[in-house]
Amino acid sequence: MTTDPDESLPGGVTPTPGRRTAGVPRSIEWTPRETLRVIDQRALPAQVIRRELSSVEEVIDAISTLAVRGANSIGAAGAFGFALGVRGGGDAEEVASAVAGARPTAVALRHGVDDALAAYRRGGSWRDSVGVGVSLLATDENDCARIGEFGRIETRGARRILTHCNTGILATAGIGTALGIVYTKAAAGEDIQVYSTESRPLRQGLRLTVWELQQAGIPVTALVDSAAAALLHSGQIDVVLVGADRIAANGDTANKVGTFSLALAARDAGVPFYVVAPVSAVDPAALDGDAIPIELRGAEEVLAIGPDSPRPDTDVWNPSFDVTPARLLTGIITERGVVRAPFRTGLAQVLGNAE
Numbered sequence: 001m002t003t004d005p006d007e008s009l010p011g012g013v014t015p016t017p018g019r020r021t022a023g024v025p026r027s028i029e030w031t032p033r034e035t036l037r038v039i040d041q042r043a044l045p046a047q048v049i050r051r052e053l054s055s056v057e058e059v060i061d062a063i064s065t066l067a068v069r070g071a072n073s074i075g076a077a078g079a080f081g082f083a084l085g086v087r088g089g090g091d092a093e094e095v096a097s098a099v100a101g102a103r104p105t106a107v108a109l110r111h112g113v114d115d116a117l118a119a120y121r122r123g124g125s126w127r128d129s130v131g132v133g134v135s136l137l138a139t140d141e142n143d144c145a146r147i148g149e150f151g152r153i154e155t156r157g158a159r160r161i162l163t164h165c166n167t168g169i170l171a172t173a174g175i176g177t178a179l180g181i182v183y184t185k186a187a188a189g190e191d192i193q194v195y196s197t198e199s200r201p202l203r204q205g206l207r208l209t210v211w212e213l214q215q216a217g218i219p220v221t222a223l224v225d226s227a228a229a230a231l232l233h234s235g236q237i238d239v240v241l242v243g244a245d246r247i248a249a250n251g252d253t254a255n256k257v258g259t260f261s262l263a264l265a266a267r268d269a270g271v272p273f274y275v276v277a278p279v280s281a282v283d284p285a286a287l288d289g290d291a292i293p294i295e296l297r298g299a300e301e302v303l304a305i306g307p308d309s310p311r312p313d314t315d316v317w318n319p320s321f322d323v324t325p326a327r328l329l330t331g332i333i334t335e336r337g338v339v340r341a342p343f344r345t346g347l348a349q350v351l352g353n354a355e
């Protein structure tokens with residue numbers, strides 16, 4: 001792995017043509033040197049560090065430590081990781097299961113690895129799996145743009161937006177999902193104000209979403225997770241937009257822990273609550289939320305808060321995600337349109353599985 005702290009960033013970043021936001025570099029790219037380059041999200045916002053990953057072990061480490069994160073990005077990273085593992089002489093089945101196991105909740109990782117394995121079996125070369133990763137990045141960029149447009153239309157008139165975790169450029173190959181709607185609204189000249197939760201314990205909202213929006217010049221207010229219910233009840237929020245790591249066939253949705261509490265509070269306050277994700281986040285094999293595997297992470301993420309941390313042997317429950325029941329969703333905004341209740345039928349339709 002090579003590390004390249006890019007001191008010219010963020011001010012000197014050249015925006016990719018066609019993208020609507022300057023100042024946030026692409027979070028994941030396949031390089032001409034046949035390595036996977038990621039922005040190390042553990043170091044943001046203090047430092048923008050690029051890492052070049054050239055082995056499957058490095059990719060698995062980057063995914064499991066959240067150097068690369070966000071469901072969409074880890075899907076593509078999984079395909080590239082598989083390719084690097086096979087290039088390195090690994091057994092295809094073993095490499096696939098090691099990469100897919102790096103984070104269990106995002107179905108995109110499973111899809112990315114399975115597609116890369118299938119392409120390798122068909123074509124016989126690790127470069128066939130690289131092709132899968134490259135095409136996942138292109139599809140994701142396009143999906144994010146379409147989601148942004150559908151979301152802009154759906155949320156017309158909603159000015160004050162509450163979001164959770166990070167679903168933007170850092171989490172995808174494009175402008176993002178829930179944050180993609182924010183960027184699209186801003187690009188259309190809407191006067192918006194974003195409220196970003198902290199998203200404990202790894203603070204993706206406070207560290208990443210706040211940074212992305214500041215780079216784009218979009219007004220953003222940060223709040224601790226426990227302030228969200230009061231904010232929703234204060235009448236200061238018009239809409240809640242969150243991402244998804246896996247959507248069950250009935251619409252129950254796994255997303256960053258704390259999403260469920262936001263949905264409950266939004267329902268009580270009468271604020272519309274949307275899940276925003278590509279159709280590929282739907283897992284038809286998971287009939288409902290109980291079938292979604294929820295990643296449990298280490299105690300140290302919760303306990304390491306500085307010099308006043310509790311004893312390191314303190315017992316901790318640290319689920320990375322929770323499941324929001326479909327009954328709390330106003331809709332699911334996808335690249336194929338907005339799905340509404342009854343979600344089982346609507347999701348089957350967008351998946352093309354409708355009877």
Ligand code: MRU
Binds near residue numbers: 069165204242256
């Ligand atoms: O643990 P993370 O940071 O990978 O969690 C990210 C989220 O929960 C996002 O909402 C989700 O992956 C969608 S990203 C477009």
